[in-house]
Amino acid sequence: MAKVLGIDLGTAITKYASIINGEPKALENREGSILTPSIIALTKNGERVVGVLAQRQAITNPKNTIYSVKRFIGRRFSDPEVQKELKLLSYETRERKDGGIEIKMGDKWYTPIEISAMILQKIKADAEEKLGEKLSNVVITCPANFDDSQRKATKAAGEIAGFNVLRVINEPTAAALAYGFGRKDAKKVLVYDFGGGTFDVTILDVSPDTVEVLATGGEAHLGGNDFDQRIIDWILDQFKKEQGIDLSKDPLALQRLKEAAEKAKTELSSALETNINLPFITSDAEGPKHLDYKLTRAQLEEMTKDLVDKSIERVEKTIKEIKMKKEEIDEIILVGGTTLIPMVRNRVKEFFGKEPNKSINPEEVVAIGAAIEAEILTAKEEGRTPEGEIKSVLLLDVLPLSLGIETYGGVNTIMIPKNTTIPTSQSQVFSTAADNQTSVEINVLQGERPMAQDNRSLGKFILDGIPPAPRGVPQVEVKFDIDANGILTVIASDKATGKSQSIKVEGSIGLSKEEIERMKKEAEVHAAEDEKKRQLIENRNMAESLIYSSEKTLKDMGDKISPDLKKEIEDKISDLKKAKEGDNLEEIKNKTEALSQSLQKIGSQMYGQKKDGDTPEAETEESKE
Amino acid sequence: MTEEKKDEEIEKKLEECEKKKQEFFLGWQREKADFINYKKKEGERIIELAEAIKKDMLLKILPTLDSFNLAEKNIPTKEKDDKNLKGLLLIKKQLEEFLKNQGVEEIPCDKKFDPRLHEAIGEIVDKDKEKEGMIAEELEKGYRFNGIVIRPAKVKVYKLKND
Numbered sequence: 001m002a003k004v005l006g007i008d009l010g011t012a013i014t015k016y017a018s019i020i021n022g023e024p025k026a027l028e029n030r031e032g033s034i035l036t037p038s039i040i041a042l043t044k045n046g047e048r049v050v051g052v053l054a055q056r057q058a059i060t061n062p063k064n065t066i067y068s069v070k071r072f073i074g075r076r077f078s079d080p081e082v083q084k085e086l087k088l089l090s091y092e093t094r095e096r097k098d099g100g101i102e103i104k105m106g107d108k109w110y111t112p113i114e115i116s117a118m119i120l121q122k123i124k125a126d127a128e129e130k131l132g133e134k135l136s137n138v139v140i141t142c143p144a145n146f147d148d149s150q151r152k153a154t155k156a157a158g159e160i161a162g163f164n165v166l167r168v169i170n171e172p173t174a175a176a177l178a179y180g181f182g183r184k185d186a187k188k189v190l191v192y193d194f195g196g197g198t199f200d201v202t203i204l205d206v207s208p209d210t211v212e213v214l215a216t217g218g219e220a221h222l223g224g225n226d227f228d229q230r231i232i233d234w235i236l237d238q239f240k241k242e243q244g245i246d247l248s249k250d251p252l253a254l255q256r257l258k259e260a261a262e263k264a265k266t267e268l269s270s271a272l273e274t275n276i277n278l279p280f281i282t283s284d285a286e287g288p289k290h291l292d293y294k295l296t297r298a299q300l301e302e303m304t305k306d307l308v309d310k311s312i313e314r315v316e317k318t319i320k321e322i323k324m325k326k327e328e329i330d331e332i333i334l335v336g337g338t339t340l341i342p343m344v345r346n347r348v349k350e351f352f353g354k355e356p357n358k359s360i361n362p363e364e365v366v367a368i369g370a371a372i373e374a375e376i377l378t379a380k381e382e383g384r385t386p387e388g389e390i391k392s393v394l395l396l397d398v399l400p401l402s403l404g405i406e407t408y409g410g411v412n413t414i415m416i417p418k419n420t421t422i423p424t425s426q427s428q429v430f431s432t433a434a435d436n437q438t439s440v441e442i443n444v445l446q447g448e449r450p451m452a453q454d455n456r457s458l459g460k461f462i463l464d465g466i467p468p469a470p471r472g473v474p475q476v477e478v479k480f481d482i483d484a485n486g487i488l489t490v491i492a493s494d495k496a497t498g499k500s501q502s503i504k505v506e507g508s509i510g511l512s513k514e515e516i517e518r519m520k521k522e523a524e525v526h527a528a529e530d531e532k533k534r535q536l537i538e539n540r541n542m543a544e545s546l547i548y549s550s551e552k553t554l555k556d557m558g559d560k561i562s563p564d565l566k567k568e569i570e571d572k573i574s575d576l577k578k579a580k581e582g583d584n585l586e587e588i589k590n591k592t593e594a595l596s597q598s599l600q601k602i603g604s605q606m607y608g609q610k611k612d613g614d615t616p617e618a619e620t621e622e623s624k625e
Numbered sequence: 626m627t628e629e630k631k632d633e634e635i636e637k638k639l640e641e642c643e644k645k646k647q648e649f650f651l652g653w654q655r656e657k658a659d660f661i662n663y664k665k666k667e668g669e670r671i672i673e674l675a676e677a678i679k680k681d682m683l684l685k686i687l688p689t690l691d692s693f694n695l696a697e698k699n700i701p702t703k704e705k706d707d708k709n710l711k712g713l714l715l716i717k718k719q720l721e722e723f724l725k726n727q728g729v730e731e732i733p734c735d736k737k738f739d740p741r742l743h744e745a746i747g748e749i750v751d752k753d754k755e756k757e758g759m760i761a762e763e764l765e766k767g768y769r770f771n772g773i774v775i776r777p778a779k780v781k782v783y784k785l786k787n788d
Contacts, residue, residue: 021663032680032773044758049740056744060758060782251747252764255779280695288699 001387003131004378005138005163006370007123008171009116009154011070012197014038015364016123017371018131022387024178024371026364029126034364036126040118041065042106050122062090064105066115072101073112074146074153113157120161137381138163139374141366144170144202144216166377172202173211174369175333178360181206187330188214192315192348192356194338197223199311201318203329217318222310224265224338230303231261235276235293243289245282253281268297269340301343308347315351332356337363400516403480403488406443406452408433409537415480418448422486427479429495431472439464440476442492444505448523450534456519463492463501471548532585539588543580546592547573550599561605569598680770683729687776690724691765693717724768732767732774734760738782742767742774747781756783 006024008015014036017026026034031052041054042064049057058065071085077095086093092104102109120140128135142154151168158165169177172191181187186207193200200218204211235257236247247253260276267274278291319326332352338344339362348356360368379386399422404414407430416426432440441462447455466474475495482488486506493500523530550573558566576591697717700710732742738760749761760780767778 021666043740053740056777057738057740058745060738060745060748060784252779255746255764279692280699283699288696 001382001384002137002378003133003135004371004374005123005127005135006174006367006372006374007120007138007140007158008174008366008370009070009120009140009142009157010038010195011068012038012195014119014123015367016127017364017367018127019371019375019387020131024368024375026361026367027127027130029123030129036119036123037067038070038119039065039067040069040105040115046106048118050119063092066091066103066105069103069112069115069119072103073116073157074150075101075112077101113153114160116154116157117160120158120163124161124163136162136164137166137374137378139167139169139174139370139377140165141171141174141370142168143200144172144213145218146170166374169370169373170202170211170213171335171366172200172204172213172333173206174366174373175335176204176206176211176331176369177372178365178369179331179333179357181331183208188324188328189331189333190315190319190329190352191333191335192311192339193218193335194311194344195223195336196225196338197221199223199314201311201315203318203322203324214324215318215322217314217321219310219314222307224336226307227265227300227304227338227341228258228261230307231264231295231300232257234295234299234303235261235291238293239281239291245284245289247282250282253278256281264295265300265341268295268300269342272297297342304343308344311344312347312351315348326352333365334358334362335365399482401446401519402448403458403482404445404455405430405478405490406441406445409541410452411534411537412445412447412450412452412455415478416482422482423484425479425481427477430476430478432466432469432474432476433471435470436468437471437474438466438468440466440492442478442490442501442503444488444490444503447519449526450530451537454522454526454530458488458505459490459503461490461492461501461503463494463499465497465499466494467496536583536585536588539585539592540580543576543588543592546595546599547576547580550595553599553602557602557606561602565598565601565605569595569602572598676771679727680775683724683727683768683770684775686720686724687768690717690720693720694766728771729775730769732769732778734763734767734778734780736760738780740777742777743780744777745782746779748784749781750786751783752786753783754785757785759783 003018006017015026015034016036017024019025028034029036029051033052036051037055039054039058040048040050041057041061042048043057044061054065058067068085068089072082072093075082076099077083077093078099082101086101094102094104094109096102096111101112103112103115104110105115124135138158140154140158142151146154154168155165158168172189172193175191175193176189181189186205189204189206191200191202191204193202198218198220199222200216202216203214205214206212232254239245239247247257256278260278264274264276273294273296276291276293276295280288281291282289316326319329329352332348332354334345334348334356339348339358345356345358375386399416399418399420402414402418403416404412407413413428415428416424430440439462441460443452443460444458445452445455446458449455463476466476477493477495479491479493480488481491488505489502490505491500491502550569554566554569572591572595576588576595579587579591582588693714694717697714704710734743737758738745743760744767746764751757751761759782761783762781763778764781765779767774768776
């Protein structure tokens with residue numbers, strides 16, 4: 001069974017995923033990141049470096065550091081849009097004889113296909129190292145507006161890198177596949193893709209057989225970087241106002257600001273305010289200067305509102321272009337790191353009046369969808385079931401409600417928690433609650449409530465013949481076993497005699513859906529009062545066992561302690577006994593604590609007596625010598 | 626005849642049963658092996674995860690050390706012997722010791738620029754051809770954790786002046 005790869009080959013960043021143990025998962029590169037910059041360079045030593053290494057040396061080697069090559073793949077040099085982009089580059093380009101584009105790196109000229117292939121080669125090597133096997137089958141994604149020539153060029157790049165490119169699919173289609181849309185019924189899906197540098201919106205008609213792109217739109221220069229820049233500008237502005245110093249001229253300060261801005265943006269996705277604290281950011285004749293600002297989420301939203309508005313306007317326009325209404329969109333998928341910003345999510349939700357799909361990491365969702373497609377195609381080729389769908393064939397059931405037994409004080413002690421995959425078995429050792437108890441009753445319970453009486457009893461049985469012994473000494477093992485058909489067998493056995501009793505409950509998981517839901521809901525509704533009850537019982541049990549051990553101690557060692565202390569303990573025992581009968585949790589806790597403290601005095605009194613008696617003896621021995 | 630037929634049927638059924646049994650046995654064996662392998666992999670994954678969490682936390686501590694370094698750089702010569710400042714620098718040393726004990730080591734910046742270890746954020750022009758590509762200045766320290774670069778050193782690199 002060959003491993004597959006799904007590659008989201010981006011303009012700035014490339015990500016890739018595979019299927020591991022039946023689950024699609026984004027993979028890390030050799031540098032330990034899931035994000036690989038789509039940059040390649042020929043260093044001054046003549047070494048070819050790809051990804052973050054190429055990025056790190058870019059400033060020293062601008063002519064031989066190639067980036068944004070996706071903007072040129074499969075396109076003509078004379079294309080006006082290409083011409084506009086070419087002007088922004090730091091590396092050399094020229095027209096090929098066939099009208100395509102050529103890029104100079106070192107002394108050689110390369111096509112955008114060859115450059116893309118070099119990026120894909122690194123991905124192949126890194127992924128093979130990570131997965132520990134050779135890789136061949138891949139699915140690569142491209143923007144929905146790529147034409148045939150651009151798609152063919154993307155496929156060729158993959159083939160040059162040594163892959164067997166099963167298919168080149170649209171990025172939004174991959175996102176829809178990742179969520180499994182269209183497997184059962186046709187759906188209109190809108191993919192809102194807000195990346196680092198670009199914004200794309202695509203409307204898809206997804207059905208079990210086909211995925212049709214109904215419309216696409218976008219902004220070539222709108223992305224998360226703009227959000228960072230707004231924060232940087234705000235800090236620069238504040239600092240200039242306060243200190244009169246322009247930090248934008250200082251490369252290290254600017255670098256620190258960039259990192260701080262990105263960090264602040266990320267932190268404000270979960271926190272309502274963040275601190276931008278950069279000590280010694282610069283210095284002048286007066287000495288060092290520090291930067292310490294507070295930025296709130298509201299402030300960030302205010303300064304970036306127009307960026308989000310722009311994306312929403314683009315969505316509106318795209319929907320209008322195909323004469324659709326936003327209400328006709330069945331599902332919305334969020335793609336790209338910028339959609340992690342709460343304001344972005346909220347605006348999308350507000351606009352559509354429904355929750356967008358965001359459970360899959362928006363930075364990985366395209367690569368994950370590509371990996372799923374690669375796995376489906378490979379499985380078909382190999383005549384097997386795709387990994388990850390095996391579960392549905394095997395039909396392993398899960399337990400809808402927890403199973404447990406009633407223990408001392410009417411508590412439901414869970415043996416097998418709900419959602420456990422069956423068949424399974426679990427066992428636990430219990431003991432007796434009273435001295436010389438010769439039998440135990442096993443009450444098998446189903447449900448989530450902590451008190452036994454609030455759950456459904458599946459059956460009861462008695463294990464007797466336990467040899468008389470003090471409480472807590474006998475060991476009774478209770479074993480729960482559920483087979484694949486949901487038949488529950490409960491066996492209780494006394495470890496000392498080996499005597500056992502059992503009960504078989506058929507259809508223990510065969511409750512109707514309504515019944516299960518009702519029981520789950522009840523558990524939720526009563527959660528708070530149940531918790532109080534559970535605590536009360538637990539504390540009562542603790543109190544009882546403390547009373548038991550105190551009385552035993554007094555009986556065994558009563559003659560060795562002072563009559564005062566004996567009286568004190570007896571009084572506290574009787575206090576606790578009274579408190580235990582009531583429902584006041586705090587009182588039970590306090591009286592338990594009080595008794596426990598008095599009990600500790602026994603130890604110190606006895607230790608003191610012994611020490612007092614020891615000392616003269618030691619002296620005597622010494623004098624003997 | 627009917628007896629023979631019955632025998633044949635039983636034999637056929639037995640054969641089918643044997644086949645099914647074998648199939649189930651192999652499936653069960655495979656499932657069991659898969660589970661053991663999964664547990665092994667999960668164990669490795671937990672170790673990896675723990676390392677990743679540690680790395681993440683160490684990365685978040687580093688800016689504090691950067692600030693200490695910047696503070697140290699900014700101390701005027703005449704105040705270098707101040708006892709309070711010395712005490713503060715000892716706190717920095719504590720932090721460095723802590724990081725060292727966790728497996729964090731500094732990346733040296735005394736030789737040629739190497740994108741595996743360094744990130745160039747500026748250049749310094751110099752006539753000396755020998756210096757070309759060498760590190761001119763370390764702006765922020767870089768670190769390795771268990772031998773792997775977790776943060777490259779930020780440096781300025783010498784560039785040859787073309788007359």
